[in-house]
Amino acid sequence: MSGPSSIEVRLTGALGTFALAAEFEAPATGIVALVGPSGCGKTTILRCVAGLLRLHGSLRVRGEVWQDDARGIFLPPHARPIGYVFQEPSLFPHLSVRGNLEFGLRRVPSAERRLRLEDVADLLGVSGFLDRDPASLSGGQRQRVAIARALLASPRLLLMDEPLASLDRASKREILPYLEHLRATLDIPTLYVSHSPDEVARLADHLVSIGAGSVRASGPIAEMLTRMDLAREQGADAEAVVDATVTGHDAEFELTALAFSGGTFLVTRTAHPIGQRVRLRVLARDASLTLEHQTGTSILNIFPAVVDEVVTDGASQTVRLDVGGTPLLARITRKSGATLGIEPGRPVHVQVKAVALVD
């Protein structure tokens, strides 16, 4: 993974009484989420990547060295091709919305500009208030402007520090589709700090889990969400994500077929065109297990699977399944586990009661 398509971070240092020793490598594509409880050092890592904070270590992004203390290299923040979105929208209050957007744009030589102001403004739906004053915008609108400003710096790495955390629920719901849209349309690798499992499941491609100043695990999202050590902490809220492709629409029953490596999900009809990639979220408590393929059931989505791992937690068990290469989680009672003889290697059928479509 090392090389021109990865982000390599090695940082050690102390801020006051807080010590950080973080080391991870992540692909420089899609959205890489840094997750963990508050105060675990996520933001510190992000600020170090931006160069706003300096700890000891090295940073390499897509083959470019941004920091290497062994060789005495440290690029100041303005020399790094980044865009930064803060938790608070941080718009310049003395500039109009357009002025804020142009601020980022102006710092990029015109030959290196990869995005036009109008396009980005349209993409984030801020074209309607370009001449307004930041103070007159709602929280959600301000954050969209802040994201647009970061994009207009033509970043080769976008850094987002809990961009939704300061927003109310309605504004969050307003912004999430824009973020998903960005992921789908622009190919800008993003480091995304979050402590919301919901955002992460919707947006992330790669997960770096951080706890108390060090990296606990790092890997692709589907794998990471179903890792037992991490899933266990979520208990009944554990979930898996499935990346699937729209393969057809059934006009008669108004259903849409979504194919993934382990079979085909049928969901209530959506407007997605055939061929579009979508993400599904399956909660562990919405998946149940049977030994045979049940026929007399109202559940549509039933797939053959193999038990991978079982973790017992009081009266409940969390079971990781391999569904044709895609990991899924099922939450069952310990009694059911014993009755069905659930153990690693056992072939079962998984019945999925409900799925949520992410985009």
Add this chain to the structure above:
Amino acid sequence: MAGAATADAGRVQGRIRAYSLRDPLLYVQGAVILLLCVLILYPVWILFDVSVRDLDGELSLRWYMEAYTNARNYSAIANTVIVASGAAAIAAVAGTFLAWAVVRTDMPGRGLVEVAAIVPFISTPFIGALAWILLGSPQVGLLNQLWGFLGGTGPLIDIYSLGGIIFVIALYEMPFVFVMVGGALRSMDPTLEEASLASGASLLQTTLRVTLPLVLPAILASGLLVFVLAAEQFGVPAVLGTPSRIRVLTTSIVETQNFYPPRYGLGAALCVTLFVIALVGLWLQRRILAGRSFTTVGGKGAHPRRVQLGRWRWVLLAVCASYLLLAVVLPFATIFVSSIRTHWTADFRWEQFTVEHYRWVLLDYPITQHAIVNSLFLGVVGATVTMILCALVSFLSLRTRLPGRHLLDYLSILPLGFPGVVLAFGLLQAWITPPLVLYGTIWILFIAYVTRYIPIGVRATSATLVQIHPELEESSLASGAGWLRTFRSITLPLLKPGIVAGWALLFVAFTRELSASILLYSPGKEVLSVAIYDLYQNGQFREISALAFMQIAVSLVILGIAKWVTGLDRAPGR
């Protein structure tokens, strides 16, 4: 936001209502409003009236004609504007630079340079001007003597010039800019600068395009404050301008009273002119401050970044240290040395040192003893009465729901727009004729001081009162105590820190007041600043130095005690 809203709601709930017309609270408020009107509005009305009547008492604009067409007078107006703008511009630039260096760079000795903020506690521009005469007068100024000794020809600097006046005023008013801009720089949301850096703007671009525009309101507002203070200045232009016949409005107004017969109408017309200049400046300042403030408290309590200056930090320190040298070290060393020497020359011999000037000033000079007694009386009694009045005004306007409490607010900030000379002129006209003749008594000085410093007193008490939760007073009311009992045994004790801090500021201000006193004193009713001014007119610089040094020492002791008692950190007024 939610927190602010709740606090606000709490405040409204905590307000005391008057339940009937028989409630004495209504009458107390009425009396306070009436008192403020008599103190503040009556002299202004008299002043205006005098300015539009000719010698026969008929309505006429002849005084204004004379004020604006006579070369002596209009050059005074022009000089006032030049001095005020020049001092404001220099103070704004230097103060902003100094604030930036202290707050936002890694300059060594930042704590030391912050001493700049307390310069106005130590000295007034008037004392500074006297010290600078010793340093920069063309003939005997120490710096000019040194220049000649080093082989220079002619004087190095001439402090008796427009430039000299501007320089000295800027030097001593600059701390207002330093404090306001420093505050704005400290409370700025640090993520704005980080956002700029992350957008690819270099440190210099960020400083010029983000930091500077964000603190611009603070720079403009404090610059305008300096403009107003400089326009109102009497002491500096009086001692630095008079020898070279440079007139400004304040000195011209005082001059009209020294003619025989006094030319009240012309003086009043010049007063109204100065009043308008000050009001326009303050009105602009309030508008800027009332506009959107760009500086808010940042999200995660992060501190703004400090610029790493490398080797340049020593250069910066040298620049900042030279301010302290010019404003504090040189002048005060000069005053001290001058006060204990027999001759004012650059060559020092031990036999020239003496305490004779202190002895003479304290024991032989007839005015000093009255002046010390009068200044102490005005300082102690005046500051006490003003603070009690201000506590009452704050209580009435913040903690009651009486109709007319907003009028109290407006009345209590109005004197900010009164140049001391203008207020004194108005009071003189108002209280020189029967039925109540106050001129010739110390009470006219008393009224002038109280009136002029009501805004500063109210600011001290209101700032403390808004931090005290109204529930404390509500509990008292709920326990059956009346409002007077509540005010006396709950509000006043809780306000004590604010009152002590305000009292100390007023005490120091009252023992230094010159620009109103110069018109209002009468023989036997001199105050300290007037005594110093009198010595200046006799050319007794060593004696001035002794008296000025004592004045500075007393101020420092009082402020030291107040700071020790309350942790005071407000900039003073004068």
